[in-house]
Amino acid sequence: MDLADIGVTGLATMGRNLARNLARHGYAVAVHNRSHSRTEALVKEFGGEGTFIPSEDLAAFVASLKRPRRAIIMVKAGAGTDAVIDQLADLMEPGDMIVDGGNAHFEDTRRREAALRERGLHFVGTGISGGEEGALNGPSIMPGGSKESWEALGPILQDISAKVDGVPCSVHVGPDGAGHFVKMVHNGIEYSDMQLIAESYDLLRQALGATPAELAEVFREWNRGELDSYLIEITAEVLDQVDSETGKAFVDVVVDQAEQKGTGRWTVQSALDLGVPVTGIAEATFARALSGHPEQRAAARSLAGPALSGVGGRELIEDVRQALYASKIVAYAQGFDQMAAASKEYGWDLDLGAMATIWRGGCIIRAKFLDRIRSAYDANPNLPTLLADPTFAGALEAAQESWRRVVTTAVQIGVPTPGFSSALAYYDGLRRDRLPAALVQGLRDFFGAHTYRRVDKEGTFHTDWSGDRAERPA
Numbered sequence: 001m002d003l004a005d006i007g008v009t010g011l012a013t014m015g016r017n018l019a020r021n022l023a024r025h026g027y028a029v030a031v032h033n034r035s036h037s038r039t040e041a042l043v044k045e046f047g048g049e050g051t052f053i054p055s056e057d058l059a060a061f062v063a064s065l066k067r068p069r070r071a072i073i074m075v076k077a078g079a080g081t082d083a084v085i086d087q088l089a090d091l092m093e094p095g096d097m098i099v100d101g102g103n104a105h106f107e108d109t110r111r112r113e114a115a116l117r118e119r120g121l122h123f124v125g126t127g128i129s130g131g132e133e134g135a136l137n138g139p140s141i142m143p144g145g146s147k148e149s150w151e152a153l154g155p156i157l158q159d160i161s162a163k164v165d166g167v168p169c170s171v172h173v174g175p176d177g178a179g180h181f182v183k184m185v186h187n188g189i190e191y192s193d194m195q196l197i198a199e200s201y202d203l204l205r206q207a208l209g210a211t212p213a214e215l216a217e218v219f220r221e222w223n224r225g226e227l228d229s230y231l232i233e234i235t236a237e238v239l240d241q242v243d244s245e246t247g248k249a250f251v252d253v254v255v256d257q258a259e260q261k262g263t264g265r266w267t268v269q270s271a272l273d274l275g276v277p278v279t280g281i282a283e284a285t286f287a288r289a290l291s292g293h294p295e296q297r298a299a300a301r302s303l304a305g306p307a308l309s310g311v312g313g314r315e316l317i318e319d320v321r322q323a324l325y326a327s328k329i330v331a332y333a334q335g336f337d338q339m340a341a342a343s344k345e346y347g348w349d350l351d352l353g354a355m356a357t358i359w360r361g362g363c364i365i366r367a368k369f370l371d372r373i374r375s376a377y378d379a380n381p382n383l384p385t386l387l388a389d390p391t392f393a394g395a396l397e398a399a400q401e402s403w404r405r406v407v408t409t410a411v412q413i414g415v416p417t418p419g420f421s422s423a424l425a426y427y428d429g430l431r432r433d434r435l436p437a438a439l440v441q442g443l444r445d446f447f448g449a450h451t452y453r454r455v456d457k458e459g460t461f462h463t464d465w466s467g468d469r470a471e472r473p474a
């Protein structure tokens, strides 16, 4: 019997499309799903695309794989993943590889990798971005795990991934949970990108009284310049959509409560642990949370707002474009800071420029802009912040007047722009020569003897606030 080069278990949309992508690239693909009808449907509908080897149960699935075996799990992240991993591991032999292509939490991946390593198996937690279409036609693939597993899997993953200028959108990200961590931050940035786009739309609609269809044209125009990206492109599509039932703009018939499956929240939780201010991602996550409290929103509807509603003219459009670009630079800078901090904390040795490279195509945040990030890290791999790269510093300088006008306008007419405002506050915070953190330190020392350091000499000090107010070394 001919054996398969690789297998996919879990044949919902993403798994099915990934299996088809592999088959279309000439790999013999073992396929399995808990309910066999899905496997049968795949083979029946798409069997002509390549070689599929279907199995009804996991034992037959594993037996149909060439050694060392390569099995990709495409199930919804959670407890179910552990069950499938356990079953597969029991059927496998040392040197075999289990790949988890779901959106698992990176700590779960670290735990699973360590447990399987003990048994001589390779566990590869991999981020796969690009949705259904990407899985089929070329996603961005972010695998973690051992170097040996990358040697066996890398050529296949690079083969089926998206390519930009002939460069595959997949590299070995780093050991254990590194791949899922990077995918998590990708999703956090995705939240932030979408929030900034939503604020741009909201502000322009409120301030100028523009219609969704008119704004679709604005986004289409923006997509021809430095904002060129998948998310801006599909924003124009969504804003142009008309509801066939009511004839209204599609955005006006959708319930305005943004949901999430949790990767944005995880990004913020991890950033808090690492002490990295990812304000763009946090504001985007909280904005979704605020939208999801209809009872509070109803109770607050009658609260006072400004008298002013619409302001300004068409020049606001260019100002918003600049604010969007500047805030996007900040959000990415923060996300990359988080990856740098995690790399240090977990010993991953992440190549940040390579992360920008594999996000250039296939994934949801794909954008021209990522080329500039890659160039920034090429020029200086130890860049303390992306904001300090000369190209980005220049872009921020060019944008900052517009950015300030946009935040001012939003405040004046009462349109919430937490993404724009917090990004600007972060920018101004980082630029400051002296921060009021010195006063915070003083207060901490006053009420809790928490001590402070001085600008003019080494050491730690405490002032006797309740006594003679003299300073002593702590």
Ligand code: 6PG
Pocket: 103, 128, 129, 130, 131, 187, 190, 259, 260, 261, 262, 263, 264, 363, 364
């Ligand atoms: C991708 C996406 C994807 C994610 C969705 C939903 O890279 O293809 O990030 O992995 O599941 O974007 O995320 P939320 O439901 O949390 O918005």
